[in-house]
Amino acid sequence: SRSHAFYGNAEQAGIRTPPQRYTFFMTFDLTTTQRTELQVLLARWSAAIAQLTKGQTIGQVEPVRDYGVGFDTGEALDLGPASLTVTVGLGLKVFTDTYGLAQHKPPLLRELKQLPSDAMKPELTGGDLSLQACADDPQVAYHAIRDLARIAKDTGAASTRWTVMGFGRASAGKGQSTPRNLLGYKDGTRNIMETADFEKFVWIKDGPAWQRYGSYQVVRKIQMHIENWDTDRVSNQNDVFGRHKVSGAPLSGVKEFDTPDFQKTGADGNLVIPATAHIALAAHENNNGLKILRRSYNYTDGINNVGLLDAGLLFISYQNDPAAFETLQTKLGASDGLNEYISHIGSGIFFVPPAPPVGSYIGGSLFV
Template sequence: MTDPTPPDGQPSRGVSRRGVLGLAAVAAAGTAVGFGTGRATSSGADDPRRGSHAFHGDHQAGITTPVQQHLYFASLDMTAGASREDLVSLLQDWTAAAAQLTAGQEVGESGATDGSPLAPPDDTGEALGLGPHNLTLTFGLGASLFDREGDPFGIAARRPEALTPLPSFAFDLLEDAISDGDLCIQACADDPQVVVHAIRNLSRIAFGRAQVRWTRLGYGRTSRTDAGQQTPRNLFGFKDGTANILSDDAEALDRWVWASDGWMAGGSYLVARTIQMTIESWDRTRLQEQELVIGRTKGEGAPLSGGTEMTEPDFAMRSSTGDFAVPSTSHVRLAHPDLNDGVRLLRRGYNYVDGNNDLGQITAGLFFLSFQRDPAQFVQIQTALKTDALNEYIRHVGSALYAVPPGARRGEHIAQALFES
């Protein structure tokens, strides 16, 4: 199948520079993966650098796409005095750049090396020769974008009812500096340089219209969205996301992930939570206690009621002491759909490490990402976790909620329906 990266490994330029040839390459890449499916091209099986996902489609890629190994997430705020025209032009420019980036191309007309020597290059160049590495770019809109005083963007009346700031939860220690934001970009790929390059260039494009509020660099996925993927482990050493919604479960996606109302039809809502883990305390906890806190065995990942990783927990089973085999305060029990009116989320979390604090303790944890058709799903589950024994070992320090519009079709820009009457 056609791939946008030439045999010499150097990425092609954008459409405007290559003209018809560039357009054909992007179109071929989109055809190869299937419109709106976000599946990787078969070339990725032979060379991971060449795997790619179509940017255009019915839904944004980066939701049901098989979870990649690396993440760079950015929250941005529109600049003071920015207008509706600034917002629309930014979304148009991001759409064009995202189509180039996910196809493994350089950004702009002249890329990193072919422009005027007297002007900054269109592309920063650190991803030259790397290929797309299954890059996906997912864009979201925060509640604050609709709440600006004076409604400078003319969208206040079109704010989705579901896009309401999340309530305060037990044990929240949220920091404003790593919470919320007008806009977000989720970049996921199987190469760390590729995701950094994407966010760097999209942030650069936003200059004068929006600026970065906070970012999170993640590595090592902690969820799976594809049946062919192994269940990964979080930094506590336990398998995470065993019961996650998978990309081939169309019924579950329609019921729990895809929104259906107005301009958000085909979109979703993204919850992003920075969950800091008290690594040192956990590492000094007995294995038996760790397993009771989680509700699963650490090795196999099986529920404490028995079986294998994929065995459904038996919440009625009792141990020889008369207690529930899966403790009443265990994370698995409190978060399970059976005890939450069947509510499910699609998770795409990542581990993160931010170095050490002044006491030499590791600053690390889980960057929790979930997609749902209504944020009330997350609220219900998070509220149920109030008595979770895991709360002794974690701190929720960052939080954000975004409306993720449906995918942009060719010739459209991100969230175009929001601005149409």
């Protein structure tokens, strides 16, 4: 199966990489106050990720000595690399005096504004480090996170905080077919695909050299009220998104990739794509050209305590300024027709440093 190199690109894999089919996302709290322990964790994670993305184990599965405990837990043996990428994010607490790193804080890294539409659960919010493992085999993604969490525990530097398992991609990259989210709509039709847009909207291009080709990762666990949605007329669902359910075409057009016409009016004189439609609010045409990269996944947590389906979207966006997300979410939160059917219940923001040079590790140049 396909393998994505850990070293070799300016940026970390898993952002521009066309979305793999599955994700396992986890955040961690820092539990150490020692700079060197954070350093050891990032170095060990990097070395392990470099191995895992080649489809190799990160230590003995069946130890040579019969009193040995296995290091690699083994469940990904024989599954190959499965296009695995693991993208590492650093939260605000990393850039503090505790670790002697306050002066290195990426200038735009800050807590996201609390928005009126938020319904955050503290246990699904925050985190000092993030790992997004994506792969075409769910067990490969799971194994990567499990063994990286083991390393975190082993170093004593960090403990697990919140996690989401995504079972289906809900975003498209260049050359990919557009998948569907759990509301049944094609998601990722108009996403960032071209290099020029990555350069303009995703990668950090200024500041100290070690931050360049980094990006800001915004993560939202967005619960869907699926049973309500399913009782809604499809014509109303189409108005909520501004697109047709089956074809994915904008209501102003016929084919998926037709450019939406937000001015077009129907025989009744009303806008064909309602002004409160999700795409009308989020489109770059209506936001001074603003774009973000979406790299989201469908998730499920089974059923809740009253027997309703507990599922939604693990929304992940990358942008070179977190304000881009806030601008769009502020607009969506105020008038999106979708709000009746979703709740933002989890949130995190992380700086994703660029890929390290060969032989170094993620964030390594911070400690020089």
